[in-house]
Amino acid sequence: MNGFSLLKNTNAYKVFSLDVSRGTASHAYLIVCEDELNLENYLKAFAKRLLCSESEPCGVCRNCTLIESKTHTDVVFYPTGKKILVADVDDLVKKSAYKPLECDKKVFILNGVSNMLPQAQNKLLKTLEEPPKNTYLLLGATSTYTVLSTVLSRCKRLDIPSFKEExxxxxxxxxxxxxxxxxxxxxxSGxxxxxxxxxxxSGAGALAEELAIKTFIEVTSSRDVARFSGKVTKELLKDYISSLARLTGLALRLQDHFESGDGAFYETALNLSKTLNKGALIHASDAVRKAEKDVYFNATATAVVDGVVFSILEGKHKWLK
Ligand SMILES: [Zn+2]
Missing domain, CATH: 1.10.8 (Helicase, Ruva Protein; domain 3)
Incomplete structure (x- = not known):
């Protein structure tokens, strides 16, 4: 199951699982997770925990497979379009009046509560307050800034954290x-x-790192700057800058003490730690920090990349002397 091996070790899941085992599951949970791209998979896992007869969702029973394919009659997913609208909540209210068909529980999954307009959130309050018997609402949000306090106070909140790279x-x-x-x-991936x-x-991660590595190899004079920065597209910009930050950071650390590693990224950092002096590396890492700020303030990709690449080059020349 997508990410279940990670999820099952979180406090969020352990608390939920314990609630289910004890028969004390809350009728509404707000599951907060910054990983928007995998949030639906996590929500499915919670729903499986509610309906699967195993104490850990088996992934193969009828309930688990139907939840996975979003075709379970007693597990309804929202939004039906791009975000959860008032019409979705009306639909939920209507459907929550019916008894579950296949199981003893009915589950409503609302993914994207952070993008829900206040009117739609307000509509949901009554169901959150007095849910029909055996009805469970699993609300997924990437952050809670836009979630009304009246909604927050009616849900049990569970936070799914970021995970370790390894x-x-x-x-x-x-x-x-x-x-x-x-x-x-x-x-x-943060x-x-x-x-x-x-x-x-998409290969975007590898491409961004490759470009970061090439910054130190392919750009040897100011004539190379414009040609090179054309390769860093708007989509790659953030990843490119964070790759540069990691690369210079690692190179600086490697000058101080040995760290083991492998792959082209590590080899480049090791090589930079040997061939560039500390001044040039610090100059580069300052330039990268400035670029991070520029990205944050929405400067154009070309301007940011031109700036940082030129600055790294300048540092290399300055500290050669
Ligand atoms: Zn199962």
């Missing part, structure tokens, strides 16, 4: 067979499984 690698290595590509994707998987599939 744990994400372990969770994905069965399906992502190119190890170096996987490591690149995970390094750039502890989020869904983001790591997407970067692996």
């Amino acid at each position: 744990d994400i690698v372990k969770a994905l290595e069965g399906e992502c067979l190119d190890r170096q590509k996987l490591l690149s994707a995970v390094r750039l 502890g989020k499984l869904g983001e790591a998987r997407e970067r692996y599939e």
